[in-house]
Structure formats: structure tokens, C-alpha cells
Amino acid sequence: MSAKNALNEIKRSLDGLIGEKIVLRANGGRRKTIERTGILEETYPSVFVVKLDNQGNSFKRVSYSYADILTETVELMVCKDDGNNIRITYVEE
Template sequence: MAKNALLDIKRNLEAHVGSKIRLRANGGRRKTVERTGVLEETYPSVFIVKLDQESQSFKRVSYSYADILTESVEVTVCNDEGQIRITQT
């Protein structure tokens, strides 16, 4: 069952490769980190986000699909019609 959920999350993200997204991730010790960037690539176990060039110390970050499933990371796709949140199903 969890494998199907991970596959669904991966398919949802694959449809938005190249789109602008907003990430909210657990930064540890009750901190939440918010970042924006472009969904650059999806791989079998992880996805890569190229971050905006504001004052970020990293150019790219990667997260696993399990991070979305366990709600450690929230991904929101920003497109012309509005915002779509990618969640576990």
C-alpha cells in the first residue's frame, strides 16, 4: 500500500517537472524552512529542486517521495490557474 502511495506521489510530481514550486520542510528543532524553486528532475527515489537565487546557500536540494508521504515536506506547485498542493493519497 505504501509503495502505491509513493508511486502516486512520484507520478504527480512528474507532471509538474519544470514548474515553479514552494517547499515547506522540517528544519529540525521546531523550525520550518520555506524555499521556492523549480522542480528540475524526478528519479526513482528522489526529486530535485533548483532553488531561486535569492540568498540561498544551496543551488539544489533533493527530497524523497517518502518525505511527502510522512508530511516532513509540503510541496505546492505554483501555476497560472492557482496553487496545487502535492500530498499523499
């Protein structure tokens, strides 16, 4: 499967999750991992936007590319009402 198809598949899976509460784990550099929670607000052709919960963050919204998920620079976990987390990753077949 080509990278372009993989990115389209990631976008399609996120399109159905708009409005869901998610947990982001992102590489912060120098062996730091940043974890934030928020709502998946919008998906665009190249990026997706997350509105962050107010926890003293200096940013209200962050955006990441679908390639960040493909390269595992960013991990997404969807928080469902029943307390279960569903992890979004891409596995090439």
C-alpha cells in the first residue's frame, strides 16, 4: 500500500471521530513525551486540529499531520464513554 493511500486511510478514520475526546502523545524532543487531552475539532486534507482542554496550556489548539501518525511521532487514543481507550495507529498490510 502506498504512503498516499495510508494517509487517506488515517484521515478517513479520523473523519468519523470528530467531536470525540482524545488523548495525544507527541514527541517533545530530547526524550520528552508530551501528553495532552482535548476534542478532535476538524480534519483537513493534510492536517487535523485538536482543541485542548484548559489545563494551563499556553495553546488552545494544536494541529498535526496525518504523516505524524503514520511515522508514530504522534499517538492518538480515543476516550469512549464506557471508560475504554481506543488507540489509533496505522498498520500497513
